[in-house]
Amino acid sequence: MPTSLFIPPPRQVYDRLGRDHFGATSYATYNYLGGGVIGKVKTQHFETALGLARTMGVRGDVVDFGCADGVLLASLDNLYDSVVAVDIRPDFIEICAQVVADLALSRTTTLCTEGLDWDQTVERIGAGSKSAVFLLETLEHIGTRDEFYESKIAFLQQVARLLAADGVIIVSVPNMVGLSLLAQRMVLAATRKYREPLSMGELARGVVLRDVSTLEARWSNDDHLGFNHRALEVALQTSFDVVHRRNIGVNVVYALRPQVATAPKGPALQG
Numbered sequence: 001m002p003t004s005l006f007i008p009p010p011r012q013v014y015d016r017l018g019r020d021h022f023g024a025t026s027y028a029t030y031n032y033l034g035g036g037v038i039g040k041v042k043t044q045h046f047e048t049a050l051g052l053a054r055t056m057g058v059r060g061d062v063v064d065f066g067c068a069d070g071v072l073l074a075s076l077d078n079l080y081d082s083v084v085a086v087d088i089r090p091d092f093i094e095i096c097a098q099v100v101a102d103l104a105l106s107r108t109t110t111l112c113t114e115g116l117d118w119d120q121t122v123e124r125i126g127a128g129s130k131s132a133v134f135l136l137e138t139l140e141h142i143g144t145r146d147e148f149y150e151s152k153i154a155f156l157q158q159v160a161r162l163l164a165a166d167g168v169i170i171v172s173v174p175n176m177v178g179l180s181l182l183a184q185r186m187v188l189a190a191t192r193k194y195r196e197p198l199s200m201g202e203l204a205r206g207v208v209l210r211d212v213s214t215l216e217a218r219w220s221n222d223d224h225l226g227f228n229h230r231a232l233e234v235a236l237q238t239s240f241d242v243v244h245r246r247n248i249g250v251n252v253v254y255a256l257r258p259q260v261a262t263a264p265k266g267p268a269l270q271g
């Protein structure tokens with residue numbers, strides 16, 4: 001029987017430390033630690049991402065970029081020499097720091113990037129120093145509406161500055177088109193969780209034609225609306241090699257390597 005690489009942190013830690021997240025005690029509890037089939041399905045991207053990293057022989061020092069309240073940190077701390085837990089939200093990083101202390105994750109440190117530009121972020125984490133950056137369920141929230149995919153690629157290029165030679169970015173994004181979109185909408189409705197508003201026409205277009213481009217105008221950093229991993233894959237071709245791709249239904253997980261000379265320098269704020 002295959003062993004699990006993802007180690008769910010004890011729920012009690014979050015019940016004690018977390019803050020309200022859509023009625024749950026934390027982001028981690030709301031999304032992953034609720035148990036049951038949904039909890040299992042939702043944590044699959046962690047298992048897949050960690051499995052991909054193992055397949056690629058990742059060892060040493062890694063980053064969890066967009067770590068939220070740290071649900072993956074116990075797993076990473078168990079597998080790697082050092083882990084930097086990075087998030088732009090100070091409230092999440094505060095919880096991460098507590099989780100690190102409570103679970104005695106001695107290889108993990110935390111960094112809040114709020115107000116930091118990329119040069120400062122890269123300097124604090126260490127340019128060219130990491131075997132892998134895990135960027136899970138985060139890229140779809142990044143960038144601008146006007147340059148929907150270009151801005152996400154620009155963000156990845158900055159993240160790539162952290163990689164050592166042969167380093168890899170492990171990315172997971174939601175699969176928000178086709179039957180997966182329909183299934184998610186049905187599960188969210190059945191479990192009374194938040195759903196971005198969609199008309200029947202928009203839903204039909206997204207499910208049947210796998211076209212959500214008309215929704216991009218309503219995208220915001222807090223939402224997934226309009227995100228299409230297939231369009232991301234086209235945009236990736238300009239600067240990254242997709243070394244592995246795993247479509248696991250509700251998510252798609254990639255292992256990316258930057259093509260040569262893809263990482264620019266620049267003081268632009270993250271986002």
Ligand SMILES: C[S@@+](CC[C@H](N)C(=O)[O-])C[C@H]1O[C@@H](n2cnc3c(N)ncnc32)[C@H](O)[C@@H]1O
Nearest residue numbers: 066067068086087088089136137138141270271
């Ligand atoms: C949907 S959560 C994903 C959390 C976790 N990686 C997971 O797989 O569930 C996205 C996280 O990315 C963080 N984030 C968004 N933009 C960011 C940025 N520019 N720099 C660092 N973190 C960012 C958010 O604060 C949030 O915690």
